[in-house]
Amino acid sequence: MSAGLGAAEVLAVILAPTSSPLFSAGSLVIDVAPPWLKERVIGLFGTGDKAVIIVSVALLVAILAALAGLVEHAKPPWGRVIVAIVGGAGLLAAITRAGSSMVSAFPSLAAIGVGIWLLAVLTRRSEAVDSTVGAAPRGTARRTFLVNAGLAAGLGVLATIGGRVVASSIQAVEAARRMFTLPSAAVTVAPIPAGATLDVPGISPLVTSNSDFYRIDTALIVPSVDPAQWALRVTGLVEREVTINFDDLLALPLEESYTTLACVSNYVGGGLIGNALWLGYPIRHLLERAGPKSGADMVLSRSVDGFTASTPLSALTDDRNAILAVAMNGSPLPAEHGFPVRMVVPGLYGYVSATKWVTELKVTKFSAETSYWTNRGWSPRGPVKLSSRIDTPRDSRQVSPGTVMVAGVAWSQHVGVSRVEVQVDDDAWSDATLADAISADTWRQWSFAWNATAGQHRLTVRATDANGVPQIEVYADVVPDGATGLHSITVNVS
Numbered sequence: 001m002s003a004g005l006g007a008a009e010v011l012a013v014i015l016a017p018t019s020s021p022l023f024s025a026g027s028l029v030i031d032v033a034p035p036w037l038k039e040r041v042i043g044l045f046g047t048g049d050k051a052v053i054i055v056s057v058a059l060l061v062a063i064l065a066a067l068a069g070l071v072e073h074a075k076p077p078w079g080r081v082i083v084a085i086v087g088g089a090g091l092l093a094a095i096t097r098a099g100s101s102m103v104s105a106f107p108s109l110a111a112i113g114v115g116i117w118l119l120a121v122l123t124r125r126s127e128a129v130d131s132t133v134g135a136a137p138r139g140t141a142r143r144t145f146l147v148n149a150g151l152a153a154g155l156g157v158l159a160t161i162g163g164r165v166v167a168s169s170i171q172a173v174e175a176a177r178r179m180f181t182l183p184s185a186a187v188t189v190a191p192i193p194a195g196a197t198l199d200v201p202g203i204s205p206l207v208t209s210n211s212d213f214y215r216i217d218t219a220l221i222v223p224s225v226d227p228a229q230w231a232l233r234v235t236g237l238v239e240r241e242v243t244i245n246f247d248d249l250l251a252l253p254l255e256e257s258y259t260t261l262a263c264v265s266n267y268v269g270g271g272l273i274g275n276a277l278w279l280g281y282p283i284r285h286l287l288e289r290a291g292p293k294s295g296a297d298m299v300l301s302r303s304v305d306g307f308t309a310s311t312p313l314s315a316l317t318d319d320r321n322a323i324l325a326v327a328m329n330g331s332p333l334p335a336e337h338g339f340p341v342r343m344v345v346p347g348l349y350g351y352v353s354a355t356k357w358v359t360e361l362k363v364t365k366f367s368a369e370t371s372y373w374t375n376r377g378w379s380p381r382g383p384v385k386l387s388s389r390i391d392t393p394r395d396s397r398q399v400s401p402g403t404v405m406v407a408g409v410a411w412s413q414h415v416g417v418s419r420v421e422v423q424v425d426d427d428a429w430s431d432a433t434l435a436d437a438i439s440a441d442t443w444r445q446w447s448f449a450w451n452a453t454a455g456q457h458r459l460t461v462r463a464t465d466a467n468g469v470p471q472i473e474v475y476a477d478v479v480p481d482g483a484t485g486l487h488s489i490t491v492n493v494s
């Protein structure tokens with residue numbers, strides 16, 4: 001069965017990466033898993049969550065394969081029936097994925113075929129050993145069977161891994177081929193003023209590089225979207241449907257903007273946040289063209305892979321930099337960040353705004369429709385909560401007595417941060433030095449020169465937004481609409 005899976009994975013590479021039964025089953029697991037489990041997995045493994053899911057599904061297949069082998073040996077043809085059922089589950093997962101076609105069924109069918117065939121061959125072999133050797137103890141036969149089955153399973157695993165490696169390299173090659181020259185911006189941002197960055201070792205850079213930018217999505221395989229085939233449709237409650245293709249989009253006056261993107265699953269002090277320079281077209285202009293009808297209050301954006309996000313219509317029609325982005329930090333969007341086009345909306349968590357590989361904007365109502373994460377217990381509204389984080393020193397580190405630079409970032413996208421304070425143990429709060437803001441939509445760096453004395457100390461940070469509202473100190477979990485609570489670390493001074 002493992003060998004069957006290997007064959008399927010190789011076929012999947014040739015046909016369509018998303019038809020891989022392993023990845024389809026993994027994706028299905030992602031979609032049907034209870035939200036608390038997903039939180040746990042993201043919490044435990046961070047962006048390694050996808051590897052965990054794939055390995056788990058593969059392990060499960062291996063166990064079922066072993067079971068099928070034993071059952072087939074004892075009670076044929078029930079082992080083959082197990083293979084068919086498990087393969088059928090993979091088939092079902094593959095053909096029910098968004099964007100699947102008839103082709104999606106082939107790898108799973110191949111897996112079932114190869115699995116059943118191998119099982120039959122292996123059982124026949126061990127039976128042959130049983131009868132020809134005659135005097136040999138039954139153990140030999142079983143051993144032969146096990147050795148052969150092990151070999152087949154090993155081959156299967158190798159084929160699976162090989163398939164994945166080839167798949168990712170094919171994707172990388174394709175992505176490289178697709179690289180296009182970015183059009184120049186009609187509206188550019190001012191260069192970053194010197195006062196906006198603090199020179200403290202260990203602080204988060206003001207602009208996060210693409211390679212360091214967190215990645216969160218439900219896609220086990222990064223969708224590879226051919227920009228020549230890409231189109232975005234504005235549908236739903238509109239006066240007229242609008243469709244634009246990639247060339248249309250690039251010909252429009254594109255605007256640069258810095259926006260800090262954050263994930264609702266970011267726990268206090270966590271790293272699911274990044275700041276980038278985006279290049280894109282304001283969504284409000286596109287919506288203007290379509291003409292939302294009265295009564296509409298939400299835009300349901302949809303990705304090629306079926307993911308959806310529900311964004312308040314007002315956040316896409318007011319004057320903020322809600323854009324259809326085509327570039328991130330000066331290069332075309334990396335595939336895993338939504339190539340060729342994604343949404344970026346300042347002030348809202350990604351799950352209700354930042355649809356990657358976006359292909360449809362459906363103007364609708366909150367009362368009429370829900371989206372991927374709001375279907376799974378997360379709040380329909382997801383404004384980013386005012387937060388702050390200590391980047392340096394790191395928690396539980398040892399530092400020398402004397403002046404220690406404590407530094408980090410604070411954010412309240414689309415509102416702005418006006419003040420950051422630091423508390424040592426239970427002392428009075430002290431003002432930190434704030435770097436200049438480059439926009440209300442981006443995080444601000446802060447630093448605090450701490451006169452560290454020997455012993456163990458607790459450092460805590462809190463921010464105040466541009467309206468004078470302080471950060472919520474009461475701890476709240478990330479579910480359903482983002483964590484609250486202050487980031488605290490412990491350092492040993494000696």
Ligand SMILES: Nc1nc2c(c(=O)[nH]1)N[C@H]1C(S)=C(S)[C@@H](COP(=O)(O)O)O[C@H]1N2
Pocket residue numbers: 213214215216217218219261262263264303304305307336337338349350351353354355356357
């Ligand atoms: N197509 C698609 N877009 C998506 C998601 C997804 O699962 N699929 N996840 C959203 C979430 S929850 C977040 S936090 C941001 C993360 O964007 P990034 O991976 O570029 O950092 O993408 C959003 N856009």
Ligand SMILES: [Mo]
Pocket residue numbers: 216262263264265349350351
């Ligand atoms: Mo997210």
